[in-house]
Amino acid sequence: MDGLKHADIGAWKYIEEQRHAYFDKMQVWDYTGLGYTRYNAKDVDQDILGCVVENKVLQSSQLSCFQESDLQKTIYPARLNSMDMLPSSSLTGLGEVPSTTDLFMRGRLAKLELSDGNNVYAKLVVGADGSKSRVRELAGIKTTGWNYSQNAIICTVEHSVENFTAWQRFLPNGPIALLPIGDKFSNIVWTMDPTEASDRKTMSEDDFIKAVNDALDYGYGPHPETTTSSPGGLSWLTGDVTISGKERFETPPKVVKLSSERMMFPLSLKHAKDYVSKRVALVGDSAHTVHPLAGQGVNLGFADASALSKAIAEGIALGTDIGETNLLKRYEAERKPANIAMMAVLDGIQKMYAVNFGPLNAFRAAAFHGAHYISPLKKRIISYASGDQSLPLFS
Template sequence: MACNILRHCKLCNLTARIVNTVASRNLHSSSNEKADIVISGGGMVGTAMACALGHVDDLQDKRIILLESAPEKKNFHLSERYSNRTCAISPATVSLFQSIGAWDEILQMRCQPVKSMQVWESCSDSLITFNDEELMNDLAYIVENDVILEALRQRLSALSDRVEVQYQTAAKSYVIPGSTPGHDGVDQNTWVTIETDKGQSIQTKLMIGADGMNSAVRKAGKFHVFQKDYKQQAVVATLEVSGTSDNSVAWQRFLPTGPIAMLPLSNQYSCLIWTTTPGKAKYLKDLADDSFVDEVNDAFWHERDKNSTVMSLSHKYQEILNFVFTDNQEVRQLPPTVIGVNPGSRASFPLSLVHASNYIKPRVALIGDAAHRLHPLAGQGVNLGFGDVSCLCRTVTEAVLSGSDVGSLYYLTQYETERQRAVIPVVLTIHGLHHLYSTDFSPMVLLRSLGLQSTNSFQFVKNKIIQQASS
């Protein structure tokens, strides 16, 4: 009720802000502080969370703190050289960025639209293409992680009266209700206590864990986790390409050792994400530039030995599909030729699946990689994290508007239910695709070839996939 009144009264809002700011300053100087919401982790997801909460007028009397262990990146300079860390950003993420004013900042720096996508495999001739011809929409945008983070940080600095950001401050320990040994029941009135490496002790009504795949919040809260090491590495690099005047296609080819993807950065450059065995990853990183370029072109272009039975069955099936769907004459496009690799841009990352069975506990919510870390083959990881941000921001606001506490378990449960309904199917699909394509066993190759050919022929199925990936 109080909150509803506050929402409509500008004078009350102003007074609340002044009181809050004064209180914050006083509290900040002491080592025992109180906050309504603390976000631990200012990566892409945690910073977006801070921006989203800071944008809600109904939360402006709440004290919100963002803790980030890394130093603040002052005077960001957009290097002419593209970074090797990039993300394919979905239209739903673009909408979130637009709502917090970060999309314009990204457009002012740089990003590249993806207008279509071709996915094919090396063990057969089957392929699938995606484009949103009907709606003429871009499928995704390739944006460097640094650009996303800088855009979000710029927005956050404009919200300094609503969100306190403490860089170079790591949360060292957390005491979470119900997670202390010997603590039988969960007392909703007990707040989460955070000790930082700066000697502060902060008590908060809602602790948001955005501290990445090795989340300390998740560990302190004793969240049960499903974890699988894929025993694969993703090799990334910035590639120079030729043979295209409109570099707007995302290419992905499934090799038996894992998928290789080339995503457009500009007409001249693309980024590489090559999933492979740890041994091959080391070999690729150690190669001379010319040899590395040859390996990449070979991985995209080279025709491998194919099983003749699989090939003949899948060709016959394609003829039937072409007969039934007369406009189904799919033309295979060829990816651009790689002519160079930016010096020093090669790096590799171990890949694993991490999924917390719960995303919430009393007064705690996990978002982003702290809740779910995926194989990058579908470029969904951070998009799901941004989906968490939109959902949690909405449910926290609803809690406050209904007169409840920001850490209300009832509203946190809504967040968890909604996000698990969205995230778990994606996790299972990506995990399944990884296994389906990690073999050259002929019956499996046949199965996936027929599946890919069928999916490619049914436009409504493809539209559904595009819709799903965009949301």
């Protein structure tokens, strides 16, 4: 969750009035007992690594910010039926003060026909309507990608103690994440094959809680063995032990109650071939969807929105038509390479954990240990996760 961008637009004060959770630690490990790493805010001289905010809180906070602003605004609670763009035409033969229809006929506006019968005209249409984007479809922008043979189960759970750590464990069929959202509550994002997901969604609450606790503890395999330096070289220690006198593997807090319904959705990788066309720009899931294993999908969308806002502001300052493709291409040029790089990293990790193979398990363990013990790499990963840097391995 990129709090800085929400602070910039004035939405953060509304978020802080609702449920949210700052976290200062992240722990990532795998079911083989070979791979483990832990990140602390203090490693980069920070008090926190990030903040987890529920989608409904984000939406209500942004809406409150928008409604209380001095901006002229109209909200249409309707679906988009059609979108028309006319090519630019000659300016002759029209009045000195052209009407909205005149500007549309000149190709200076997009025309949106809504399901409630209203027509809306705009210099720029921003498609922020998700992975099944109607704006993208009507603009004729194609996508590439594939479906993963995985579904995700998401829900809210309750603990007997407060949680201040973001946890993720890689299991044979996909990762499970436990993310604090405030008080004694956390969100679960659990990836698995579709058959298992259907079973997890319909099983009793008690059985589901037991399965979650099992997945976050000794289920599927042992706790990681962690290494510490000693005068004689490397010594191997198991369980809740101190690493170099400073860090230790910890077991996540037990789940005691299911606090929401369980939702299930299929996972896919999808990328728009173009982010922009004349008078149209795509942001977030409308332009790209990624595997949720690192929780970066929404942050990529925030970065898109920030970059597009910057391009629009530059266009207004220069007196440029904000719907012109040449202006919008600046946004695409900034975001497309960064998004493709992140998609490649996440897809690679997903594929690497889709196979249980001895040599590959050892390679994954080495990657974990590098992320844990190589200080510069660890700091860059933390800086990226907390939103301070771009991709740690590609900048």
